[in-house]
Amino acid sequence: MDQDSINQVIDGGLLPRRALLKASALGLATSFVLPARATENWMLHAGEPQSDYGQPSPFARLKREQTGGHPLGPAAGSSSTPLQDLNGTITPNSLHFERHHSGIPAIDPRRHTLTLYGDVRQPLQFRYEDLLAYPMETHQYFLECSGNSFRNTLATPLDLTAGSLNGLISNAEWTGIPLHYLLDEAGVADSARWVIAEGADAAGMTRSVPMSLALDKVMIALYQNGEPLRPAQGYPMRLFVPGCEGNISVKWLRSLKIQAQPAYTREETSKYTELLPNGKAEMFSLAMGVKSLITSPSGRMTLNRKGLYEVTGLAWSGAGTIRGVEVSADGGISWEPAVLQSDPRPLALTRFRLPWRWVGQSSILQSRATDEQGQVQPSRATALARYSPAGFYHYNGIQSWHVSSAGVVKNVYV
């Protein structure tokens, strides 16, 4: 691609996805300097030796956001993944979002059991060690809190980062035992339609899982990104319900009760139901919608040079695999298909990217995902109209970032 074709700026600066970036196009590489030997301080002496359990560079300044919690009850709160600092699709375990209703229990796996009972032929109880002997599966899946992005349902757009606004979404390789193995062994009664999962935290978090889901992709997850679950993610074991609101993937799982009816717990009546405009409520609306956002450039960043940028972000859908993502640089007037940077996998995050030329024009950057079922991510207005104005769960409207002529990037509503 030569300079001329780059100057043919289309659609607010977006370049077609076949356009390759080159250094001359970027204008970033400086004039040649012979690589000096041993001028950097760190080349003059041996560095730190290997370690038992590694840590990131302090220069990378990695940390979860919104970790404050409620001032009177810090154990009931959440933390979000700093999406703007990451690339690829995996969320490292230390940065996976958290949502705790009564803090993180410090469970000794030798003193923890999982009980499977209720409408079954043979109730069962398993120690952690027993479960390690079962056949496992390994899949990459996203996990999204039902309340993710709720700040964008507020009347005024908050000037926050991508992670603070939308970071209750993470992605990991989960390894665990397909639940149908355990259900099959216990012998589920014909009348049974629900699995009631209870956690061993002080909140006794309890959710009802429809049997159709329980027999499909649900697993008892024991490993996350290769290592045993972190305590913040349910150590020693959690339920994992792929594609569904995070709350139903009950952490610190201690029992599964099989019955004909749902339990109608607090977490599926008062909370985690969606009030509709007509005053009725959607209950057990579990699958997360099709969604995406641009993670860079994103809120609170500043573009400190003119030229080409890589617009990059994440897309996902609770209905399956992402089929495509489009990007707009003019607030949704025109759209350009993005490149999928990683292989799209069902119920996992997919990364997209597209080159964009910024020469100081005021722009509104947006992304819009489409999934394998043809569902298209809605505008903010359409997403809000689905629910009562009091609602804030399952919000999947398009995220808009305004780039000012000074290069300041800010959350806006379009």
Place this chain on the structure above:
Amino acid sequence: MDQDSINQVIDGGLLPRRALLKASALGLATSFVLPARATENWMLHAGEPQSDYGQPSPFARLKREQTGGHPLGPAAGSSSTPLQDLNGTITPNSLHFERHHSGIPAIDPRRHTLTLYGDVRQPLQFRYEDLLAYPMETHQYFLECSGNSFRNTLATPLDLTAGSLNGLISNAEWTGIPLHYLLDEAGVADSARWVIAEGADAAGMTRSVPMSLALDKVMIALYQNGEPLRPAQGYPMRLFVPGCEGNISVKWLRSLKIQAQPAYTREETSKYTELLPNGKAEMFSLAMGVKSLITSPSGRMTLNRKGLYEVTGLAWSGAGTIRGVEVSADGGISWEPAVLQSDPRPLALTRFRLPWRWVGQSSILQSRATDEQGQVQPSRATALARYSPAGFYHYNGIQSWHVSSAGVVKNVYV
């Protein structure tokens, strides 16, 4: 599968891969106990709140092994991934193996540059920040040290864990810039055949990469499992050469020199060459062979009950994708095809599993991988015969674990 078919123990206890494990077959689930409420201490009070950067459970006792290093030069050493404690395929960043020749430099990315020079039309220099604007790709790849498993080339088998013996192998999702973008921009001379990569550590680690590889899958890696590279893995940037001996994926990358000949550095003459039985040496033999090992049951474990177990392990090949893995429980007399627990991806770890019934029989567990090119993992004897007895690089012989009638698992040579 009923009890009768389980009792039809074949091949030293291995069950065919279509056999599903069930609780009754495992005999692990205990008689029914009503799940008591709030008896565990951790259900009686709120737990710890969310945090900036999470940590694993102390009960999981996760740490890298063999971290001691040389007593007089601890900065020149290695640490290995505790394979026996992990499941799935991803290695979490904190447990990725390390091999440093002069320790880990503490690089400030604002003071680090990458220079591309030599036989090029236009030498280039890049800051870290510049590189973030380039198009990136995301792939899951293994990284294996050329000297991995060298302890099994010694005359006497060492009674060590799977990780201590074979843990200089890890697997991560790497995100970075395809090197061909930068080479293309610099304009490589027709005569150029090699890319000489130098690291910014005090060892000035330098390796020669054939141009054919450099133009293929090689990347400038900037992210590992989603987050910026760890210092131990080359922060802020490393070369990544998929499928090849780890040493050539130069960490803390500071320069790439393009030239007609290799550099013949210490690391590709004195070290990282393989002496053959005829006295000649293989140089630039980069691709790692087809290999696998059982990670559980494995060395220094003890089976503390009789019954069904899940035999599980990892397989990989520098030539591409794993096509299949076979497992033997009788020291290689008979083999049974394993289930591939994760989707096989090119140049990445694949997890396999197979049920195994242990009723106290003395057994020798082995695994044998085959890759897409039809290469089959060799026996220890065949693997050793390829090189001079002085050699210890690129060893990919079959790992044998002896299970005694008391259930003690130990590294043996067969």
